Amino acid sequence: MGKRKNKDSSSSLGECIAKVHMTLRARFCHHLPGKPFGVEAQYKNLMDLLKQTAVHGESNSVLIVGPRGVGKTMLLKSVLHELKEVKQVEENLLQVHLNGLLQTDDKVALKEITRQLQLENVVGDKVFGSFAENLAFLLEALKKGNRSSSRPVLFILDEFDLFAHHKNQTLLYNLLDIAQAPQTPVAVVGLTCRLDVLELLEKRVKSRFSHRQIHLLNAFNFGLYMEVFQQQLSLPEEFPDKRFAQEWNQNIESLCKDQTVVDILRKHFNFSKDFRSLNMLLMFALSRVTVSKPRIQSMDLLAASRLHTMDSKANILHGLSVMELYLIIAMKHLNSIYEGQPFNFEMVYNEFQKFIQGKSNSMHYFEKPVVLKAFEHLHHLELIKPMEGTSVRTQKEYQLVKLQLDSSQIMDALHKYPQCPTDVHLWASSSLE
CATH class of the missing domain: 1.10.10.10 (Winged helix-like DNA-binding domain superfamily/Winged helix DNA-binding domain)
Structure with a gap:
């Protein structure tokens, strides 16, 4: 009887560990975006802008500017995650994700827009005189009911500065021009790490841009970095095994007071404030959690730190x-x-x-x-x-x-x-x- 009880206990622990891995790995890989730390004002600003387009049908354009790894994409994902909780937005808002590293010219970008909006059948074998006509036709195809109503479209342009190097900046010009039209609600959100990005825009493009910019900087201190560390490793309230989650979270809390852990995190903080780097460190530490060792210990973080900072050469x-x-x-x-x-x-x-x-x-x-x-x-x-x-x-x-x-x-x-x-x-x- 005792052996059976131990076997059931081990099985239950194994299920808990598997669930911990699944929950935290999804969080580290940004599959489950939460509200970012220290950027509440920028979060509210972006939320208000996108809500105007998604809910009220007003067109907007905005640039999110900041160094690499500061959390520009995470901020946008978090806002969209919350925005989609509104039923009207989830049903109507269309998203088009473009990246300047992948869509290297306007023709490639237009094909990608067509694919993401699932309008290949609508375009068919039609021949268009210009890029602007083709893009306008695609947006016209999104209209439903009478001509005065259409589904809002969110264009997300990652590596926005690279689109400014396209010939004549035709894509940017037409997207921003449509954003000024009263018929089609369009939001153009650009993400870039270049502070001088507006200087790259042609005069006609710049005149159609709203000149709204949201700046993100690595201005948080080590105390906030420690809070993020604790939040990222803590299990949520809805975790199936409440007792296991409580013990796990207490262990994480004690880790935050361990001087070895504090020294490791301070070293990483001084080297890079990039949260992706922190998530990679935590991923290495999490990989050492098993049924035989069901808690993260300071030595796990030390080993993870050595692996993370390993010299490739x-x-x-x-x-x-x-x-x-x-x-x-x-x-x-x-x-x-x-x-x-x-x-x-x-x-x-x-x-x-x-x-x-x-x-x-x-x-x-x-x-x-x-x-x-x-x-x-x-x-x-x-x-x-x-x-x-x-x-x-x-x-x-x-x-x-x-x-x-x-x-x-x-x-x-x-x-x-x-x-x-x-x-x-x-x-x-x-x-x-």
Whole structure:
């Protein structure tokens, strides 16, 4: 009987852990947007603007401006999430999402608008004289009932500044021009990280823009960052197992008072205030939660922090051959001799030969073409970089290059290198100190 009870308890815990993973992962990936922190005024401003279009049928245009990772997209998602709770908005509002990185010209953008509005059948084989006629036809097709009523359309232009580089800025001109027309309710929302974006607009486009801008800045302090950390990891009230949720949230609250956790978060806060970076850190920590270890501990965050801040170039060194490590150390030795000046393969090979003949305890012999092949592999891995202005006709043995690693990265990689030969360690220590 006791065994059965333990089995049921384990099964229940497993279900709780699975639910925790599902709930928090969805939150970290922004599938469930909540109200953003510290931008209440901007939130209200954007909500009022979009409500005017979605509910009252008034056209608007606005730019959301701020550095990358500040939460521009999250702000917009949160506003739309709340706006869709209004039945009238959910049934009528049409959304078109465009991205300047994907829709590189106006023809591609128009095809994407047609696809997202599901109007391929309406357009059919019709031939239009201009882009403006095609766009106007698409919007005309959205009208329902009499001509005075039509469904509101929200155009979201991510990387807005890239649309300003399109030929004649035709798409922007026509969207903003339609936004001024009384018939079709249209809201144009641009997201950009460029503060000078208005200077990129042509005069005719700028005159049709409302000049409304919502600015987001990384102005929050570490206290608010800690609040976000606690909120992101806390389970909601509607979590199925109330007792488990209470214990989980109490654990998160105690983590916020743990000095180790505070130090880790302060380091990340000073490095980047990007909430996506914080969510990635929390995702790594959450991945360590299992049935056998059903709580996040400070050591989980420490391990997650090390994984999150791992040096990608130093990681590449872990997969190099011993020969390639020899060349890396030879290059670093040259860096210290010539004080960071560029070098070529012949110089590296000579330094390598000195080590093989004089400093190595064991006898090694590598033919020069083999060493050159290893050198070229380091070039392909971008661990060494050719100097700008180097002639293409220069033989590869004499092309000047620079090493893209510093001594701390090399030493760190050597300490973690599996079964690293002793002579490599000794040579590295002698040449790097």
